Amino acid sequence: MSTPVTSLRPRRRAIFTAAALLLAAGFLSAPTTVQAATSGPCDIYAAGGTPCVAAHSTTRALYAAYGGALYQIRRSSDNTTRDIGVLSTGGVANAAAQDSFCANTTCLITIIYDQSGRGNHLTQAPPGGFSGPAAGGYDNLANATAAPTTLNGQKAYGVYVAAGTGYRNNNTNGIAKGDQPEGMxxxxxxxxxxxxxxFDYGNAETNSRDNGNGTMEAIYFGNIKVWGYGTGNGPWIMADLENGLYSGVNAGYNANDPTVNYRYTTAIVKGEANHWSIRGGNSQSGNLSTFYNGARPNVSGYNPMKKEGAIILGIGGDNSHGATGTFYEGVMTSGYPTDTTENAVQANIVAA
Known part of the structure; x- marks a missing residue:
């Protein structure tokens, strides 16, 4: 299945040209009207040579030319489902459609659609290797109204992950495997x-089991200290690389990984051959900071990596589902994005 970036109609050419100009200029400052109007995060990644291979959001389109469904909901009153799209092409989610459909009943988010065109949709996570309570069944689905937010003055809803909630796709298309480079x-x-x-988003095992060191590469957000942690009381942005949450080359404490608790937090993990990075910032203002940029962990099994290419949200690679968190949008790329590309993406996020 082709991706949106392969069909370069005149409008799309204009989008890529605008994004490419931003990147060529080393776009590091506050967002401009031009960028917010002409490109989405995945247009910027494509212009930087690292296109999205998965793009998930319940709040907005991540391509300027995307006008399809963002997610699907199911109401409890009659088990009917409905796709929720955008108010306009490249725009914010149609929250009013959800509110009308879910009036006087409860709705759950059943599918988070992949906007990249590769079909990497997220659905209810199946049982995995986790041996904790309720390990044998499918994970719970998120309450569709539990995480209201606002983008560009318009109401939208995020994905509220309570303990036991999780989404997954074990049969993906184009997600990095082995030691292939990727960003997210x-x-x-x-x-x-x-x-x-x-509480993870990113690359995981395709059989929902713990397959050993280096079989994952996902963003983690929370304040667990079992494997690794940073300064303060957390939460911290770390990388779940399987059998370890890492914030640097060493396991355990890393002083350069700060507590990051902005109301809206941008979290980035990216990796390539024996090199990876953690970045983060405030989704409402300012630029990104780099918390780690260096070699893979100095523990056997992480160089080379053995990524398998599944996608998870809200759970660990073995379907461990004791965490909580809220997700608004996220992408995964083919190739290792430059800092300049990510800085332009951050500016787009801030503009929204």
Whole structure:
């Protein structure tokens, strides 16, 4: 299945040209009207040579030319489902459609659609290797109205992950495997977290089992200290690389990984051959900071990596589902994005 970036109609060419100009200029400052009007995060990644291979959001389109469904909901009154799209092409979610459909009943988010065109949709996570309570069944689905937010003055809803909630796709298209390079970002609620394992978004095992060191590469957000942690009381942005949450080359404490608890937090993890990085910032203002940029952990099994290419949200690779958090949007890329590309993406996020 082709991706949106392969069909370069005149409008799309204009989008890529605008994004490419921003990147060529080393776009590091506050967002401009031009960028906010002409490009989405995945247009910027494509212009930087690292296109999105998965793009998930319940709040907005992540391509300027995307006008399809963002997510699907199911109401409890009659088990009917409905897709929720955008108010306009490239725009914010149609929250009014959800509110009308869910009036006087409860709705759950059943599918988070992949906007990249590769079909990497997220659905209810299946049972995995986790041996904790309720390990044998499918994970819970998120309450569709539990995480209201506002983008560009318009109401939208995020994905509220309570303990036991999780989404997954074990049969993906184009997600990095082995030691292939990739990047990813996610926007989280920096005030909603816990010390459970593990609130992740990113690359995981395709059989929902723990397959050993280096079989994952996902963003973790929370304040668990079992494997690794940073300064303060957390939460911290770390990388779940399987059998360890890492914030640097060493396991355990890393002083350069700060507590990050902005109401809206941008979290980034990216990796390539024996090199990876953690970045983060405030989704409402300012630029990104780099918390780690260096070699893979100095523990056997992480160089080379053995990524398997599944996608998870709200859970660990073995379906450990004791964590809480809120997700608004996130993408995964093919290739290792430059800092300049990510800085332009951050500016786009801030503009929204």
């Amino acid at each position: 970002y996610a926007i989280f609620d920096g005030t909603h977290y816990n010390g459970g394992c593990c």
